Amino acid sequence: MPPAPVARGKILRAFAELLTDSGERAATLDAVAARAGVSKGGLLYHFPSKDALAEGLAAHLRELTEADVAVMRAAPAGPVDYLLRTSTATDGDFEVVYLAVSRLAQGAYPHARAALDDAHDAWVEAVAEEVGDPTVARAVVLLSDGLYARTALGAGGPRVTDDDIDALVDLVGVLAAARRG
Amino acid sequence: MPPAPVARGKILRAFAELLTDSGERAATLDAVAARAGVSKGGLLYHFPSKDALAEGLAAHLRELTEADVAVMRAAPAGPVDYLLRTSTATDGDFEVVYLAVSRLAQGAYPHARAALDDAHDAWVEAVAEEVGDPTVARAVVLLSDGLYARTALGAGGPRVTDDDIDALVDLVGVLAAARRG
DNA sequence: ACTTCCAAACCGTCCAGACGGTACAGTAAC
DNA sequence: GTTACTGTACCGTCTGGACGGTTTGGAAGT
Numbered sequence A, B: 001m002p003p004a005p006v007a008r009g010k011i012l013r014a015f016a017e018l019l020t021d022s023g024e025r026a027a028t029l030d031a032v033a034a035r036a037g038v039s040k041g042g043l044l045y046h047f048p049s050k051d052a053l054a055e056g057l058a059a060h061l062r063e064l065t066e067a068d069v070a071v072m073r074a075a076p077a078g079p080v081d082y083l084l085r086t087s088t089a090t091d092g093d094f095e096v097v098y099l100a101v102s103r104l105a106q107g108a109y110p111h112a113r114a115a116l117d118d119a120h121d122a123w124v125e126a127v128a129e130e131v132g133d134p135t136v137a138r139a140v141v142l143l144s145d146g147l148y149a150r151t152a153l154g155a156g157g158p159r160v161t162d163d164d165i166d167a168l169v170d171l172v173g174v175l176a177a178a179r180r181g
Numbered sequence C: 001a002c003t004t005c006c007a008a009a010c011c012g013t014c015c016a017g018a019c020g021g022t023a024c025a026g027t028a029a030c
Numbered sequence D: 001g002t003t004a005c006t007g008t009a010c011c012g013t014c015t016g017g018a019c020g021g022t023t024t025g026g027a028a029g030t
Helices: A006-022 A029-038 A041-048 A050-074 A081-084 A093-106 A110-131 A134-151 A162-180 B006-022 B029-036 B039-045 B050-073 B077-087 B093-106 B110-131 B134-152 B162-180
Strands: none
Touching: A006 A029, A006 A041, A006 A050, A006 A093, A029 A041, A029 A050, A029 B093, A050 A081, A050 A093, A050 A110, A081 A134, A081 A162, A081 B077, A093 A110, A093 B050, A110 A134, A110 A162, A110 B029, A110 B134, A134 A162, A134 B134, A134 B162, A162 B162, B006 B029, B006 B039, B006 B050, B029 B050, B029 B093, B050 B077, B050 B093, B050 B110, B077 B110, B077 B134, B077 B162, B093 B110, B093 B134, B110 B134, B110 B162
């Protein structure tokens, strides 16, 4: 595997960006190629079909998830803090791709759903280790899903601020303590 | 307003169903018309364009929201219980339409986002009255969003059971109590 | 009571453009 | 000579939308 094809990465990135901020409908092959600064022929060289492109993005999410969960486990403020804080990010490779794959999962792309479920499971596991209660862990991940969902709607209504996240992290702390006590 | 056009309701329903369980991509005018048992011409009589159809659905959500929030406030087990429990329903007029409008909101339909935000605000308000703490109220609605998000992915991974909801409602109770001191 | 008429509600067909995909000749770098 | 592309031309299908035609319920006139 020499230099690693540059265009491949740009295509995946462009596809993810189009999906997250313009929806599935707008993410056509032509649009992806244009955004990636690549010809349509070049796109189809790397991903011979649209399905292949979707699978490629799902596979990419799996790689990113592995790395992200490792970072999450090592986060100084703990997994809960890390998870909730990153759930409102719109930049960052992981968040963009995660949101994009969520879009795909709503269509006819089973691989996307599977990749999402795996990420989900990894999160629940990591959070459970911190809070010590599986029910609380699942609630935290649900909170994260809710945050992602609102983030995905874009700059519509009132944005979720850092202070809001602080309050949520606090709440989870109270919850974990109450459960243990 | 005599007989009230039957087809109009069927079209909205069909559109919502297609959006929720097959995605934005699959919800074409032809598909909607076929599912509603109406000709394409008939569809375009009621909704002169696809944008108009989307607006129609958003408007319909507003009506349903009004009614649903009223029911929620009067729910015997309280708003929190009602909200969380209905967040996993896939049948029921409200849930189908809510999920459908969520899909639209991800595309280029600003009205959809606005209708969603309004529903959101109404929920936070109603929940806040029960739990007495705005932060907890927002967390509950985020939980609901998370549940909706998972529900929307369909029968993929492990479904959320009634027991899970019981546990969540419990958790919220603990939280509210802890907050009150 | 009967005809007239009209508008609402709906059908079926056609079209221009967009979309996914194919094919292939060429090119620049390693 | 292989890898990694570009560019252009093309095809069949799908999509949103336009358009003209048809059925139907009932108000109005006599």
